[in-house]
Amino acid sequence: MANTSLTPELAKLAGELAAAFANSQKVVAAKARIGLFYQNPEATDLFRKVSEYGETLRNKHMEGMPPSEEELNKFDQLRSAVVENELCKGFLESRQLLDDMLSVVNQYLCLAIEKGAAPSDEEVADSMSQQMSSCSCGGGCHGDCGDCENESCSKHECKCGHGDDHECCGGHGDGHECCGGHGDGHECKCGKH
DSSP: OOSSSOOHHHHHHHHHHHHHHHHOHHHHHHHHHHHHHHTOHHHHHHHHHHHHHHHHHHHHHHTTOOOOHHHHHHHHHHHHHHHHOHHHHHHHHHHHHHHHHHHHHHHHHHHHHHHTSOOOHHHHHHHHHHHHHSOOOSSSOTTOGGGOOOTTSTTSOOTTSOOTTSSGGGOOOTTSOOSSSOOTTOOOOSSOO
């Protein structure tokens, strides 16, 4: 057994859960789609380009220089190319699925520890919907955006003018990496948190 704080019984159960996930058809299919993405240089290069350009725009925005209309149009074109690419789309959807699955399991565990008993499916669903409706910007605002120092929190308007469906400046479009805001299941790329 690995050197952890788990008892042998909990380690055994954790191993069984891990095996169940590893053998789950959803996980196997998601990993296959992710693998196809990484095996295709065109798709990975396209994804790299949009990520790097988005990072450039975020850095510029953080330095107080709003992106120009031309820069926003270029970003939109790159982003559209990623969304339209089946391998990129499969990669993003699969990563989101795996993140969502882990979030649900984590929610079950957190509620079990908090309650001292296994939560019901309804309790987990309620807890997750409450989390999604709260401000999750990672800045410690705990649902109160008035205390949030991160202006790109998901409850704040995107400063680039795109709104919430774009990944630059903190928007949380479905299946896209979080590049400034901190929505559940998204990877923070801003380097501030």
